Amino acid sequence: MQTSTLGSLGPVSRLTLGGGGIGQIWGETNDEEAMATVMAALEAGITVLDAAPIYGSCEALIGKTFGGKLPTGVKVTTKHYLATSPAAEVEARLIASLEASLSAMGLERVDLFFLHSNLHADGFEYAHGNARRDTFSTAMSLYEGHVVPAMLKLKAQGRIGGWGITGIGVPTAILAALDQAQKPDAVQVIANLMDSPGALRRYAEAPQPRAIAAAARARGVGVMGIRAVQAGALTSGVDRDLSANSPDNADFARAAPFRELCAAWGEDPAQVAHHYALSLANYDTIVLGVKNRAELAQCLAAEAAGPMEQARVAAIDALGLAS
Incomplete structure (x- = not known):
């Protein structure tokens, strides 16, 4: 598998195994298949x-699979959904969350610790759910x-190798965070052919995932692409x-021309979508939401195919699905 440099965290595989699928929130699976998927991912070079x-x-x-002893070279991230907490409690809440995650995984440190909640400018009002x-x-x-x-x-204490932000909040706020003197080590950014955060979007302004990824790369911040299949x-x-009114459901309906194009090519839409995400500029690694070895195999095939042919990229972009 190809590698890339994730900012200050150093070399990583071009694919990252996400926790949502193996954690059984992206459809049905079981612990046995999830554990087998983790092992297959590592064997493939993730x-x-x-x-x-x-x-x-x-x-x-993860704790059950490895018993607190990760294979050499494997990196782990975790996150905390802080949202809005009293200022005096922020540090304690981050520490408590980190300690709970470390205990669950049987680890002494993680390589990246993300702020999982959205970011917004003070006084900002969301278009939905304000x-x-x-x-x-x-x-x-x-x-x-x-x-x-x-x-x-x-x-500084060595309890985390670095820290990051989940870049699904208000785009102007994410860009502002990347411009600060104290920059995160990494940012997670939407990486799909629709440029769509789907149900994660609560703001009115246009999503700018590719601009955010480019800004992060220009500032030496690692970029992890998420939601390749939206x-x-x-x-x-x-x-x-x-x-019926879910934004993700609306995106599925809107993506019908993409599925028709994939059918004409004789290929599975999920594999093509991952191939497209892997071909985007400025993304160091693409996080997979797979829940079993069959889904993993599609993603591995997409990575092994190398960059997508420009003619195919152009055909997908011509569908006009980008937000």
Whole structure:
């Protein structure tokens, strides 16, 4: 498998195994198949496991699979969904979350610790769900004054190798965070052919995932691409129940021309979508939401194919699906 450099974290595989699938939140699987998928991923050359407490059973499964002894060269991430907390409690909450994750995985440190909540400018109002803003988003003043210092302290103590932000919040806020003197070591950014965050988008301004990835790369910040198949919208069929008005369901309907194009090529939409994501500029590694070895095999084939032919990229872009 090809490798890339994830900012200051050094070399990583071009594919990362995400925790959502093996944690059983992206459709049905079981512990045995999830563990077999983890081992198959490592055998294929994947060197990063992307975990989080909200990814179902993934942290416990990592602990069960490796017994606290990761194979040499394998890196692990985790996250904390801080949202809006009292300033005086930020550091304690980050530490408590990290310690719980380390305990679940049987580890003494993680390589990356992400702020999992959205970022927004102070006073910003979301187009959707603004009344619940404090439950999913973190103001820049809280981030700058308390999250960043706490992350730097954890890094200096050696409890984390680096820290990052999940770049699914307001694009202008993410770009502002990348412009600060104390930059994150990595950022997770939407990486799909629709440029769509789907149900994660609550703001009115246009998503700018490729601009965010380019800005991060220019500043030496590692970029992890997420949602290559946009929560199932870019697959042959969504494998979980969605409400009729779900943005992910709307994206699935909007992606019908993409599925028709893949059918004409005689290829599976999920594999083509991963191949496209892997061919995007400025992304160091693409996080997979696979839940079993069959789905993993498609992604491995997409990576092994190398960069997508420009004619195919152009045919996909001509569908006009990008947000």
